[in-house]
Amino acid sequence: MAERDFDVVINGGGMVGLALALALRGGGLxxxxxxxxxxEPWRREQMQNRVSSLTLASQRLLERLGVWGALEAARVSPFEAIHAWDAGAGIHFHARDLGEPWLGHIVENGLLQQTLFDAVQGASETTVFAPAAIERVRREDDGTVHIRLDDGRRLRSRLLVGADGAxxxxxxxxxIGLRQHDYRQRGVVATIRTERHHGLVARQRFLSGGPLALLPLADGRCSIVWSLPEDEAEAVLGMDDEAFHRALGDASQQVLGAVVHSESRAAFxxxxxxxxxxxxxGFALxxxxxxxxxxxxxxxxxxxxxxxxxxxxxxxxxAGSGRDPGGLATLRRYERWRRGDNQLMQSAMDGFHWLFSNRDPVRGLVRNLGFALTDRAGPVKRRLMEYAVGLRGDLPALARVGSADPGVTI
Ligand SMILES: Cc1cc2nc3c(=O)[nH]c(=O)nc-3n(C[C@H](O)[C@H](O)[C@H](O)COP(=O)(O)OP(=O)(O)OC[C@H]3O[C@@H](n4cnc5c(N)ncnc54)[C@H](O)[C@@H]3O)c2cc1C
Structure with a gap:
């Protein structure tokens, strides 16, 4: 079978790989x-337990990729405030402090993937091989990447992108090597109904075992992500509904009253x-x-x-200036741009995890001071919020406020 020629082959059609395929449309590649x-086809009657809380930057990107309208027509759940607290102090953010209607949206992963997939399939310049898997990869000295699929088809490309998950x-x-560490935690997810409406507020309580997030859904329910040590997560998974609702009510300090119903409990x-x-x-991740x-x-x-x-x-x-998409000079621009930002976020998450997953009174004091000071320090709080929701930072043109024209070269 003859090899088919491409400039970029993306391995993995999850949310990120599909977004990349759409972002490359019209770029001459x-x-x-x-x-x-x-x-799996998304179904309106079933609320999925895997959801993502999308920032305003992600929303802008999805708008420019032409899929936000379809997502909104199906189901997105906006929230206008965030409240995070632990046993002592807490912190509040509100969209009106930024002059925005919302701070973000909760969207089901399955709906996102399905909508992006439909858009990619409808894009004539992208060839989709699915279901298919890459069986063999070989990169020649001249920079060509030869790819064999498990059904025998053969592709040739300048660049192979890994969007194929963890x-x-x-x-x-x-x-490429990997640094990793296991939190020895599992994220318990479920969809719950509480006595009181969430009021369009995304809530997170920090507990010594890990944080509990209550993400507001458009129908008044909440999607939860409860991070717990592995043995506790196992115990929570094994509880009957009544015990689970009681445990959740305690963990959330009944902030929305009692938990009255839950479904789709699972853990990751x-x-x-x-x-x-x-x-x-020849490769990028x-x-x-x-x-x-x-x-x-x-x-x-x-x-x-x-x-x-x-x-x-x-x-x-x-591509516009005739450079090789798989060449290291091109790819390093991407790495320099994104790796530092992602490392910063990862370090911040590790710092939070260290600060909150402990009953140590000193760490408790630091937490309370941090919450209280940040909540009162207007400009610091605003800056923090702007980064968190994607209004600030060195954003790619497609996710930036204002023009989507890349303007200056990175
Ligand atoms: C409990 C929990 C809650 C989370 N909540 C949030 C949240 O609120 N907001 C947020 O931003 N993130 C959240 N995340 C993280 C988010 O889910 C991931 O970052 C996201 O799913 C990553 O998407 P991806 O497309 O990179 O990878 P994946 O979703 O892993 O997609 C990879 C794709 O590649 C395909 N694939 C894999 N191997 C191959 C192969 N060899 N050949 C062909 N195809 C292959 C897979 O089938 C899959 O479709 C959460 C994660 C967890 C665990």
């Missing part, structure tokens, strides 16, 4: 996407990972293939979307 599994095969083929292991490099000649962070700030896929937009910007600029 021949793009293919390989995904092992077709997305256990990325592309990372291995590229010979939590670990931190960072690839030692994001690129090597985006999303969870490059970094996995603790879900306590709900930033994982948001960072992945910024990787996708950043890499697309660098590749399209390279």
């Amino acid at each position: 021949r793009v293919a996407l390989v995904e092992a599994r077709l997305p 256990r990325s095969a592309v990372r291995e083929w590229a010979g 292991p939590l670990r931190a990972m960072h690839a030692e490099r994001y690129v090597s000649p 985006v999303g969870d293939a490059a970094h996995v962070i603790h879900p306590l700030a709900g930033q994982g896929v948001n960072l992945g979307f910024l990787d996708a937009a950043g890499l697309a910007q660098v590749l399209v600029q390279a």
